Amino acid sequence: MTKKTQNPVRPLKLIRGGKRDGAGRPQGTGKYGEPTKAIRVPQSLVKTIQEFLTNYGQERANHKEPYLQPALNSVVRLPLFSTKVAAGFPSPADDHLEATLDLNEYVIRNPASTFYVRVEGNSMLGAGIHPDDLLVVDLSLPPRDGNVVIAIVDGEFTVKRLHIAKNKAVSLHPENENYPVIHIRDGMEFRIWGVVTNVIHSFV
Numbered sequence: 001m002t003k004k005t006q007n008p009v010r011p012l013k014l015i016r017g018g019k020r021d022g023a024g025r026p027q028g029t030g031k032y033g034e035p036t037k038a039i040r041v042p043q044s045l046v047k048t049i050q051e052f053l054t055n056y057g058q059e060r061a062n063h064k065e066p067y068l069q070p071a072l073n074s075v076v077r078l079p080l081f082s083t084k085v086a087a088g089f090p091s092p093a094d095d096h097l098e099a100t101l102d103l104n105e106y107v108i109r110n111p112a113s114t115f116y117v118r119v120e121g122n123s124m125l126g127a128g129i130h131p132d133d134l135l136v137v138d139l140s141l142p143p144r145d146g147n148v149v150i151a152i153v154d155g156e157f158t159v160k161r162l163h164i165a166k167n168k169a170v171s172l173h174p175e176n177e178n179y180p181v182i183h184i185r186d187g188m189e190f191r192i193w194g195v196v197t198n199v200i201h202s203f204v
Contacts, residue, residue, distance in 0.1 A: 045113070048139055048193060051152060052115075077102045107198040113140035115194070117150060117159075124148070124159055126175030133201045135159065137194035148196040153182060154189045159196065 041049055077100035108114050119133045127148060129135070135150070143149050145164040150157060151172055160172035160182065170190070172182040184190045 045139065048191070051191065052139075052193065107136050107200075109197065110138055110140045113194075114138050116200075119159065123174040123176045123179040124161075127161065128201070129159065129175070129199055130201060133199050135196045136198035136200070138197050139194040141195040141197070143192040143195055150193040150196065152189065152191045152193055153184075157193065158182070162192070 080099045080101040115137050117135045117137050119129055119131055119135060122131055129148070137150050143162055145162060147162050148159065149162045149172075150159055151162075152158075153172070158172065160174055163171045163173055165171075170184040172184070174181070
C-alpha cells in the first residue's frame, strides 16, 4: 500500500505593501513645518533643547517666527576701516582699510548653540533693545549676574537682566520703569534659556 505524502506546511510570508503614493505625512507638515533630523546632543543641554523645541512648535502653530538659526554656510566679508566714528564732533575721513569682517564670525561664538530671537515689547529699551530687534542668544554660556538673558518663567519666554543677590535670590529686571521686576520664588517654573550676546537693530 502506497503511503500518501502530505504537503509540508509552508510558513506564511509577510508581504510589505511598499511605498504608496500619497501615503504618510506630507513632508513639511509636521509639528515644526519642515523636515526633521535625528542628532546627538550633550546631556547637559537636553532639557534646554526640549523646552526650546516645545515652544518653537507652539509658535509655529501660531504662525510666528521668533527663533531663527544663523545660516553659517555663507561668508560675506566687508571692509573694516581702522578709523573710529566720532559720536560727537566729526573728524576728517580716513580711507585706511585695516581688514575685512564677517558679521557671523564677529557676533557668533558657538555656532551650534546660537540662535536669533525676535524681540516683542519694550521692557528693555534702556538696554538698547527695541521691538523687532534681533537678539543673538548663546545657549551654552553660563548665566552670570548682570547678563541680559532669555528666561522661561511659568511657561513664558522673557528677555530681562539677571540679578543674583548675595543670598542667592534671583530676580529678572526690566530696563523700563513701566515694567515690574520679576522675583523668582519657590514654586515658580524658572529656567535660563540662553545669554544674549549681541543686539541687531535696524535704523531703516
